[in-house]
């Protein structure tokens with residue numbers, strides 16, 4: 001148990017820890033081009049529960065949204081998200097497709113919706129689109145995390161707020177400085193795979 005708690009306390013490093021799980025290992029987290037660090041973003045965590053799809057104890061669990069009429073908060077390993085078996089089993093998606101999925105090809109929408117880990121926001125999450133492609137999800141961000149990105153990341157959130165709220169600049173700046181990755185309000189940061197433009201939005205309850 002102490003190993004589990006210790007690992008959960010340092011999620012960014014967990015992907016490199018091999019001594020976890022009932023058999024001493026955690027399966028490697030597959031590569032997701034639209035969500036490259038699902039452990040860092042909090043959508044995958046260490047787990048010793050048995051996956052309801054493959055029946056294995058993979059050492060990890062997907063903990064983001066599962067949209068399905070057939071299951072409610074199932075235990076599913078990240079491998080069964082990656083290969084599409086979880087989505088097929090439960091006619092599920094891991095992100096809501098409205099309205100962004102209509103702006104990319106069916107293949108891209110399908111990959112993000114059914115073979116890519118989603119993320120949990122305070123409101124209905126939105127996947128962002130740029131250059132006719134789904135963008136890369138970089139994670140939930142607060143002001144401290146945002147400061148570690150190039151200025152374009154903050155500008156993306158500022159632009160989104162300016163459009164959606166019409167607040168004066170000082171109010172927007174104050175709101176951005178109040179963002180928290182694990183509290184409210186929260187920013188959600190994306191980046192275009194093609195032109196590298198940052199994209200993002202914020203929400204709270």
Ligand SMILES: [Zn+2]
Nearest residue numbers: 051054077080
């Ligand atoms: Zn599985």
Ligand SMILES: [Zn+2]
Nearest residue numbers: 130131192195
């Ligand atoms: Zn772009």
